[in-house]
Amino acid sequence: MTALADALGLYVHWPYCARICPYCDFNVYRPRGQDDALLDAILADMTGWRQRTGARPLASIHFGGGTPSLMTGARINRLIEHADQLWGFEDGAEIGLEANPNNIDNFADIIAAGVNRLSVGVQSLEDAALSQLGRDHDGALARRAIERAMSLCDRVSIDMIYARAGQTAASWEAELREILAFGASHLSPYQLTIEAKTAFGRRASRGEQLDSPVELAADLFDLTHDICDAHGLPAYEISNHARTVQDQSRHNRLYWEGGDWIGVGPGAHGRIGSAAGTGRLACEARAQPKAYIDAVAGAGSGLGATEQLSASDERAERILMGMRLDDGLDLEVLQRKTGLTIDIDALDRLGAQGLVEQRGARVRLLPAGRIFADRISGELVPDTP
Structure with a gap:
């Protein structure tokens, strides 16, 4: 099995949603009867990518969105089988x-x-919270969905959103403990983030409080880690908890460890490696479904934009992603992929503050540093190329 830093993954973006959640800033649209045309375009785009990437086998496929569970099983199977053929x-x-x-x-x-x-x-088990988040299901259906998924699939992850307006530590603890009692081997609890170009962002700009105050959000973050640890689901990444290494998301670890991935479907992003020290290729597909379909029909590719990253830009990106992992950033991989390393003075300073530590070739966050992950990552990036 290829080390994930050297592996290839495939991300398939299905952009359609029956309802667009007010906190979501992903590339999403209401269905407009283009399902078959979009499916054919994604299949053709995959074929074009095979010519660019060669015959490297895939370590993972991830169907995201949008709501990829709106697709029929037959459509999903066509995409999987085509990837296998390519x-x-x-x-x-x-x-x-x-x-x-x-x-x-x-x-x-x-x-x-x-x-x-x-x-x-x-996202939540509470009806009032689900209504607040604009979700189109209630708590009872959420519970049935978890049970149904676990009856069908050995590897189930549950996504939750916390640090919502009006949420208390006691209510979140009760909700989290109920989720953990289902026994799923993976949990992704995300703090609610208010993004400017969303319905929540517009409401927040008018003064409405939709998330928890900063101090409470920090307390809820620590509480989440403590409870998950006690239930045997430690965090292997800032917002992802798994029972064992085998239960971790292989596709997401590919992102965090700096592997390559192809992005197909409207608005999908990808990263494709180049020669060491030259910076890898950042790719983004056309965002609008019709524009994506037309681009594939005309040019055999849905690409809307590409950028050859500099080695220093790639380093900054790899530091930001790698430091999110509990086992941290691999300095040997960073050096091999970019020809560069981190700011050693910053490492010493942050280590003295009890925020990071170095273990062999890896630099990792200590518990006190987790909540400052992005700031710490930025400090580890040298000021000069």
């Missing part, structure tokens, strides 16, 4: 999909299509 799969390849509880009746077909990891977007 690249093939490594032994133990992960095929993951993000599922909405409202699509519970489609779960069996999704698993039968070849998906072996299901991420269920529960």
Whole structure:
């Protein structure tokens, strides 16, 4: 099995949602009857990417969105089979999909299509919170969806959102403990983030408080880690907890460890490696579904923009991603991929402050540094190229 820093993954973006959540800033759209045309475009785009990447087998596929669980099992299977024909799969390849509880009746077909990891977007078990978040399911359906997913699939992850307006430490603890009692082997609890170009962002700009105050959010972050640790789901990344190494998301670890991935579907991003020290290629597909479909039909590619990153830009990106992992940033991989290293003076200073430590070739956050991950990552990037 290829080390993830040298592996290749495939991300498939299905942009359609039955309802667009007010906190979401992803590239999403309401369905407009273009499903078949978009599916054909994604398949053709994949073929074009095979010519650019060669025959490296895939370590993972991830279906994101949007709501990829709106796709039929037959469509998902076509995409998986096409990927297998183009690249093939490594032994133990992960095929993951993000599922909405409202699509519970489609779960069996999704698993039968070849998906072996299901991420269920529960977000909350409380009806009032789900209404506040603009979700189109209630707590009862969320519970049934978790149970259904776990009856069908060995690898199930549950997504939650906390640090919501009006949430207390006691209410979040009760909700989190109930989620953990289902026994899923992976949990992704995310703090609510208010993004400017969303409905929540517009409401917040008018003075409405939609998330928790900073101090409470920090307390909830620590509480989340403490409770998950006690239940045998330690954090292997800032916002991701797993029972064992095998339960961790292989596709997401590929991102964090700096592997390559192809992005297909409207607005999908990708990163493709170049010669060491030259910076890898950053790719972004056309965002609008029709523009993406037309681009693939005309040029055989849905690409809207590419950028050859400089070695120093790639270093900054790798530091930001790698420091999110509990086992930290691999300095040997960073040197091999970019020809560069971190700011050693900053490492010494942050170490003296009890925020980071170095273990062999890896630099990792200490518990006190987790909540400052982005700031610390920025400090580890040298000021000069």
